[in-house]
Amino acid sequence: MTGSWAPIWIAGGGALLLGIAGGATTPIGSWYRELAKPAWQPPNWAFGPAWTLILACAATAAVMAWNAAPDAAARRDILILFGVNALFFLAWSPLFFMAKRPDWALVEVVFLWGSVLALLIGLWPISRTAALFILPYLGWVSFASALNRAIVVRNLPF
Structure with a gap:
């Protein structure tokens, strides 16, 4: 498959499916709207474009x-x-939004973050440029982890 269009279609299709699954498991209902959130949280509409860019990278x-x-x-x-x-990407949204357990999602996001770091480290010897394309993902999951923690702290107990 090297040098063919197949990797592009597979990776693009995989990213599209992950984006659809992530969106489908992220219902923004009254429960979420009523959570106490930090002032530095981006507006809800910003998460879709951010994840689209990250999955494309x-x-x-x-x-x-x-x-x-x-x-x-x-x-x-x-x-x-x-x-x-x-x-790990697929596990976070159902925990946070569907199970309404940001505390469980906070535990899970550690594994998501670790898997993104593993991508960066694992890709580095193969293609440094590819590894650098993972940096926005690592940055966003780091930010999302801090946001997840801030929501947990402000809303305990669950």
Whole structure:
């Protein structure tokens, strides 16, 4: 598949599916609107575009790393890194929004953050440029983690 359009379609399709799943599991209802939130929280409308950009960067990183991978073992590692990250990405919104447990989501976001860091570290030896495309994702999850914590602290107990 190296050098073909397949990695682009797969990574782009994966990012699109993750974005759709994330949006579908993020109902903004009265429960969420009534939570005490920090003044520095972005407006609700900003989260969709932010995640779209971040997932596009991650998909770009995936394609770049895949095309730069020296062998099948490196491509397998890339798939594992992105697969694990996708699982942790998919777990956060249902915990926070559907289960209405920001405290559980705060525990889970540690694993999401770790999986993003693993992407950065794992892609670095394959393609430094691909790894750099993960930096916005790491920054956003770091910010989201701080926001998650601030919401938990302001709204205990759950």
